[in-house]
Structures are given as C-alpha cells and as structure tokens.
Amino acid sequence: MVTSSTDDATVAGVRSGDEAVFAQLLNDWSRSMLLLARTFVSTEASAEEVVQDTWLAVIRGIDRFEGRSSLRTWVYRILVHTAKKRGVRESRTVPWSSLPAEEDRGPTVDPALFRDADDQYPGGWRSFPREWQTSEGSVLAGEVRTHLRAAIDALPDRQRVVITLRDVLGHGSDEVCQMLEISAANQRVLLHRARAAVRGRLAPYLEQDGVGAP
Amino acid sequence: MSGLSCQEFVELVTDYFEDALDEDTRARFEEHRELCPGCETYLDQIRDTVARLGELPVESLTPEMRATLLSAFRDVRR
Numbered sequence: 001m002v003t004s005s006t007d008d009a010t011v012a013g014v015r016s017g018d019e020a021v022f023a024q025l026l027n028d029w030s031r032s033m034l035l036l037a038r039t040f041v042s043t044e045a046s047a048e049e050v051v052q053d054t055w056l057a058v059i060r061g062i063d064r065f066e067g068r069s070s071l072r073t074w075v076y077r078i079l080v081h082t083a084k085k086r087g088v089r090e091s092r093t094v095p096w097s098s099l100p101a102e103e104d105r106g107p108t109v110d111p112a113l114f115r116d117a118d119d120q121y122p123g124g125w126r127s128f129p130r131e132w133q134t135s136e137g138s139v140l141a142g143e144v145r146t147h148l149r150a151a152i153d154a155l156p157d158r159q160r161v162v163i164t165l166r167d168v169l170g171h172g173s174d175e176v177c178q179m180l181e182i183s184a185a186n187q188r189v190l191l192h193r194a195r196a197a198v199r200g201r202l203a204p205y206l207e208q209d210g211v212g213a214p
Numbered sequence: 215m216s217g218l219s220c221q222e223f224v225e226l227v228t229d230y231f232e233d234a235l236d237e238d239t240r241a242r243f244e245e246h247r248e249l250c251p252g253c254e255t256y257l258d259q260i261r262d263t264v265a266r267l268g269e270l271p272v273e274s275l276t277p278e279m280r281a282t283l284l285s286a287f288r289d290v291r292r
Contacts, residue, residue, distance in 0.1 A: 017291035123219025128252030167267035192228035
C-alpha cells in the first residue's frame with residue numbers, strides 16, 4: 001500500500017504538534033475505532049479505554065511510523081493489538097488464526113427453502129424470496145435499525161468484526177485484511193456468512209405483506 | 215457449461231460482489247441471475263442489507279475523552 005500525500009501532511013502535522021490536525025483525526029476516526037474496539041471487549045467503557053490507549057500510543061509513537069502501510073491501517077493495528085490484549089484479560093478473545101471454524105461452514109441459507117436432489121429442479125427455490133418494501137415510515141426505519149443491531153450482535157465474533165468494518169464503517173477489503181491480518185479469501189467467507197445471516201434476520205420485518213411480523 | 219442451482223447461486227453472491235469469481239463461474243452466475251427472478255430478489259436484498267448497514271449511526275468520543283486526548287497531545291508533542 002502506498003502512502004498518500006494526505007498521509008504525509010497528516011503525519012508531519014501530528015509530529016510537529018499541530019493540534020488542528022490531531023483534532024481532525026480524532027473526529028474522523030474515533031467512531032469506527034470505538035465500534036471496532038467494542039467487538040473485542042465486553043463493555044462500552046472498556047472499548048473507550050482501548051480507544052484512549054490507542055490514541056495515546058499514537059501520540060507517543062508517531063515518530064516510529066514508517067509509512068509502509070497507510071497511517072489509518074497503522075493506527076487500527078495498534079487498536080486491534082490493544083483491544084486483543086484487553087479482550088484476553090476479559091476472557092473474550094477472537095481467534096483469527098483457526099479459520100475456517102465450525103460456524104464458518106455449511107449453507108448460509110436454510111436448505112429447507114430449496115428443492116430436494118430428486119426434484120425436477122434440484123436446489124431451486126421452493127418459493128421465491130418475498131420482495132422487500134423499498135421505503136418505510138420513520139417508525140419502521142427505527143425498528144429496522146434495532147433489528148440490524150441485534151442481528152450484528154448475534155453473529156459469531158469474527159463475522160461481527162468483519163461485517164462491522166466492511167459494511168458499517170465502509171472500509172475496503174484490502175484495509176480490513178491488513179488490520180486483522182487475515183487472507184482475502186478468509187475475509188470473504190466471514191463477510192459472506194455475516195451478510196447472509198443479517199439478511200435472514202431482517203427479512204421477516206421487510207417483506208411487503210409481513211410488516212412488523214413475526 | 216452446466217447451470218447453477220439457486221442454492222449454489224446464493225453462496226456465490228459475496229464473491230460476485232467482491233469480484234472474486236473466475237470467468238466461467240461469473241458467466242454462469244450472470245446467466246442464472248437473468249433467468250431467475252428469485253435469485254435476483256435475493257441479490258437485491260443482500261445489496262439492500264449492505265446499504266442499510268452503512269447507514270447505522272455510530273457513537274463518537276465523549277467530550278471529556280476528547281479533551282483528555284487533546285491535552286495529552288499538547289503535553290507530548292510540544
């Protein structure tokens with residue numbers, strides 16, 4: 001990954017004590033850092049401490065940043081490292097090394113929704129997924145957000161981290177692989193399973209004739 | 215070239231979005247998609263799910279923590 005010129009200016013700003021530059025970084029990145037930290041530790045308060053410790057490490061360690069990754073990747077790696085250490089203390093660890101795990105195998109859509117092997121169309125939908133409503137009132141929109149959060153929280157740890165980074169925070173796949181030190185293929189498996197599970201949780205609330213159900 | 219089943223199709227959706235399918239599988243995926251309204255719906259719903267995830271509001275730092283960090287920054291970098 002190349003270091004952008006924006007990165008160079010930011011790094012120079014932080015090194016020389018330019019408070020406006022640092023304040024801007026705090027504004028731009030802290031949200032996603034809190035969310036990411038929260039996936040490794042058990043409370044909001046712990047996540048806040050992880051983010052605070054990460055920024056302190058950045059303030060003290062910025063002179064050691066060599067520009068071999070983007071500044072953002074570097075900072076997020078410090079965050080993940082800090083969060084993992086803390087997660088271990090809270091006995092909440094996310095094992096990244098042992099892919100694929102049990103939860104990462106098998107079909108992502110209920111096999112009962114598809115026709116049997118001896119059917120005329122084996123593996124075809126028994127009935128098509130019902131259409132979703134394209135827009136909903138503000139009350140239902142709030143309800144859908146609640147279900148979205150519940151769906152994310154219910155995911156296995158690694159899937160939750162990956163879908164949060166990719167889809168909630170909008171990081172690219174290269175960035176996420178670097179932050180978590182996983183392969184592109186493993187990242188795709190986790191993302192795929194997470195998205196399918198979240199879609200499945202959302203479906204009953206968004207199907208056109210099933211508003212508010214079940 | 216044999217066609218994909220719907221059950222196979224749904225497991226390839228992410229690889230399709232991530233542009234990770236080989237040429238042959240991609241062609242079969244797109245062929246199936248054109249012929250199957252159910253799988254087109256499924257694909258749209260995954261896309262919709264991703265879009266909704268991107269709109270979730272995200273908490274930021276408390277003003278206290280922000281002040282603490284700015285003060286630490288002044289202490290160390292000046």
